[in-house]
Amino acid sequence: MAAHRKPRQRSLGGHTVRTAATLALAGAAGATAFEGAGIAAPQATPAQVKAKVDKLYQEAEAATEKYNGAQEKATATERRLKGLQDEAARRELRLNTTREALGNMAAAQYRGGGLDPAMQLFLSDDPDAYLDGAAFAERAGDRQSGAVARVREQVREVEQLRGAARVELTSLKKRQAELRRHKKTIIGKLGAARDLLSRLTARDRAEFDDKETGGGTGPRASRGSTGARDALPAVGSATAKAPNSRAAEAVSYAYSKLGSPYVWGATGPNAFDCSGLVLASYRSAGVALPRTTYAQIDAGRRVSRSELRPGDLVFFYSGITHVGIYVGDGKMIHAPNPSAPVRVAPLDEMPFAGATRVV
Incomplete structure (x- = not known):
């Protein structure tokens, strides 16, 4: 029977430890290098940075214009809703007045006695006058009932319009909230x-700034730079060439x-977006x-x-x-984006x- 000898455990010292440590460090270094190669992006050039920023600005401005439009519609809806509420209140007041008149009429009829109309006719000293009066009262009652019905119908219509306006306003507010979230993402x-x-x-930042300002049409140029490319047409010359006085203003x-x-x-008056x-x-x-x-x-x-004119x-x-x-001269004044003032x-x-051409 063969003897089974227990394997001898090696000491974790000396050459073995150094070898293990070397391999571990090498592996860690290799993993770091590999991971770095996987996530590290090359340095963006000024042109690439400008392209990305321009795209972000354009997306943000598109969202802003949609937000402005939704806000304008919301304001109009609120104004329309207030008008509906005021009209409903006026109609309800007329309805209450009509109801009060009908109540007074009913009370008077009750105080006059709840006699059967045939008995009242039998006891009347002037049956012809009674019949004429009864017919008038019936016609008056019909008119009053018709008036109440019309007012009630008008109130129902107002309530329906008010409900529709509330639904529209709620929808617009939700849309505004979505646009605000979109703008937050853009920011x-x-x-x-x-x-x-x-x-x-x-050096790259200077190149970016030069591209951002269009070679001299940015904030520095807006105050009267004398460069040939970025020269701003004189205000007097621009207004003189405008098609009319309002455009000049x-x-x-x-x-x-x-x-x-x-x-x-x-x-x-102190800050603007483009529109x-x-x-x-x-x-x-x-x-x-x-x-x-x-x-x-x-x-x-x-x-x-x-055909463009100032x-x-x-x-x-x-x-x-x-x-x-x-x-x-092929130039405009505009409000560009958050990184540049009106220029x-x-x-x-x-x-x-x-x-x-507006006017």
Whole structure:
């Protein structure tokens, strides 16, 4: 019978420990290198950063315009609802007055005695007069009943309209909440983009800033830079070429707001979004415009790019999500995005979608 010897346990010291440690460290290093290779992204170029930020800005502005439109509809619905409530209150007051009159009539009839009409006719000193009076009372009662029925029907109609308005308002508020959540998501993406910008080298950041400002049409240019490419048409020249005095006034207002900050949903006087700047500029000239870009494009006569004159509204992107005010020489004044104030920019900065002459 063969002897079974117990295997000798090796000491975990010396060469064995060093070998195990070396292998463990090598494995850990290899795993780290592999994982790093799997998650590490190459450094984004300024052009890539700009493309991502521009996309985020466009998405945020599209959401803002939808939000502005929903808010406008909600305001109109609330106004309509108040009108319905006021009308219902007036009709209910008339109904109560009618009910009170009917109650008084019923009480008088009761006090006059609950005699059978045939017996009253038999006892009457003037049967002909009684019959005439009874017929009149019946007709009056019919008219009164008809009036009450009509008022009640009107109240029911008002209540139905009020209910419909409440449903519509609830729907719009839900839509606004969804848009606010969407905007919150966009703002989160913008925060990530800002974080990405902060990691650029000083040289790359300078290149990004140059691309962001269009080579000199950004915030610095909005205050009167003298560069050939970013020269802003003089306000006097722009207003002189406007098609009429109201367009000239709108252009003048836009010039006065250069450098104002971009704020979601703002319509002035100290901050604006893109359609808010257009709204405020024409409001200063006594012209009421719709709130949103996709409604503003239909607020006047469409003109071609070759026909543009100062004061015309110029629109961008296929969804009509951005707008500016043309000031001449192929340039506009607009409220770009949260990273740039109201400024002058070339029309070629974004995909041109159309133009409208308001007045």
